[in-house]
Amino acid sequence: MNITTIQNGFNFNNADYLFEGEIEVISESQCHVPTNNGIILLDLTCTINDVDYTDINLFVEALKS
Amino acid sequence: MGVDVNITGDYLKNGISAINPSVIALSAANGTVVTGTTAETISRSLLVPANTFSTNGMLEIFMRTSKTGTLGALTTRIYRNSSASLTGATLLGNIGSGSNLFQQGIRTFRINSNSITGIQTSSVIQSDYQALNNAPFSTTFTTSVDNFIIFAVQLGNASDSAVIEMARLVKYV
Numbered sequence: 001m002n003i004t005t006i007q008n009g010f011n012f013n014n015a016d017y018l019f020e021g022e023i024e025v026i027s028e029s030q031c032h033v034p035t036n037n038g039i040i041l042l043d044l045t046c047t048i049n050d051v052d053y054t055d056i057n058l059f060v061e062a063l064k065s
Numbered sequence: 066m067g068v069d070v071n072i073t074g075d076y077l078k079n080g081i082s083a084i085n086p087s088v089i090a091l092s093a094a095n096g097t098v099v100t101g102t103t104a105e106t107i108s109r110s111l112l113v114p115a116n117t118f119s120t121n122g123m124l125e126i127f128m129r130t131s132k133t134g135t136l137g138a139l140t141t142r143i144y145r146n147s148s149a150s151l152t153g154a155t156l157l158g159n160i161g162s163g164s165n166l167f168q169q170g171i172r173t174f175r176i177n178s179n180s181i182t183g184i185q186t187s188s189v190i191q192s193d194y195q196a197l198n199n200a201p202f203s204t205t206f207t208t209s210v211d212n213f214i215i216f217a218v219q220l221g222n223a224s225d226s227a228v229i230e231m232a233r234l235v236k237y238v
Contacts, residue, residue, distance in 0.1 A: 001152065013153055027104040027219065032156065038204030039156040039186055041105070041144065046152060 002047045003063065009035065010063060012042070023060050031060055086125075089113055089234040096216065100226035105142065105219040108229035110149040118208040121177040123237035128160065128216050129169040129230045137221025141168045141229075144215040145181070145206065154215055155204050157181070159189045181206035 004011040009018035021034030030043040042063070044053055053059040089111070096109030113124070130141045140162040144154035160170035170191040174183040182201045184193040206212060214234055218227040 013147075029104055030151070037155070038202065041151050041154050041156065043152055 001045070002050055003042065005049060005063065005065065010048075012040070012046075019064070023063065025056050025060060027056075029056055031056060031063075033063070086235050086237040089117055089124075089236050090214075091231075091233045093231045096229040096232070098226055098228045099218050099220060101223050103137075103220055103223050105140075105151060105217050107149065107151060107215055108218050108227070109216045109232050110213045111216075111232055111234050112149075113212040113214060113234060115210050116208065117236060118176045118238065120208075121175070121238075124174045124176055124181065125235040125237065126157070126172045126174070126214060126233075127170070127235075128232040130160070130167070130216075130218055130227055131230050132166045132168075132220075132225055132227040134222070134225030135164070135166070136225050138163055139165050139168060139221070139225070139227055140219040141170070141227075142217050142219070143172065144217060145204070146213050146215060147210060149213045149215065151215060151217060156186045157183065157204075157214070158186055158193075160191055162189050175201075176206055176208065179205060179207050 006016060009016060017035035017037055017040060020036055024032045026032055030041060033040045033042055044056060044059060048062045053062060092109060099106040099108055126143060132139045141160040143157040145157050146154035158172045161168035172183055172193050174181045180203050182203045184195060185199040185202050216229045216232050220227060
């Protein structure tokens with residue numbers, strides 16, 4: 001599934017989420033993202049703005065950009 | 066809108082039990098054994114069918130994890146998602162995270178106005194019968210659609226193995 005970045009957050013599965021805290025990397029492929037609607041688990045199976053990532057740290061940086 | 070059926074004292078309304086409390090879903094068989102990875106992995110998921118809750122109610126979630134091996138830590142978390150997938154799932158609770166071979170925990174959530182509220186997810190504890198200075202957390206729980214409650218485990222060392230031995234969802238309305 002694709003994640004589309006928006007100002008101070010992202011759109012995923014037709015819902016907007018706004019960041020509320022620091023993203024935590026929990027494994028080599030997964031992260032916990034604190035948002036206004038709870039902590040969401042995102043992983044490298046997702047694309048960000050239609051771009052694939054294989055490094056979770058680069059994935060997190062792209063999510064925040 | 067369906068047929069109300071009374072069978073030997075049981076009562077079904079539109080195919081969903083109206084007994085209070087009632088078991089929504091239960092499994093006492095081992096879920097998927099997680100080993101060979103340190104990624105958070107689904108061991109068991111249970112379905113809360115659409116319209117199990119109408120306006121408000123309580124959802125009690127119970128689970129047990131067991132681990133084989135002592136090379137690393139064990140973490141058990143509970144999530145909610147519209148499908149049986151961790152991708153995009155919302156964290157509901159962290160039952161335990163440590164050098165444990167056994168983690169058994171319970172959470173009671175309030176379902177109200179298409180939201181689910183409970184003890185803050187930062188609380189890594191087995192029971193939410195607590196008095197804390199944190200406000201309850203809240204996230205979306207649309208009652209008119211299927212919701213999956215996901216029980217996931219994460220190993221600190223991939224050579225260990227862990228499994229959700231049993232899990233149960235109970236409804237109070």
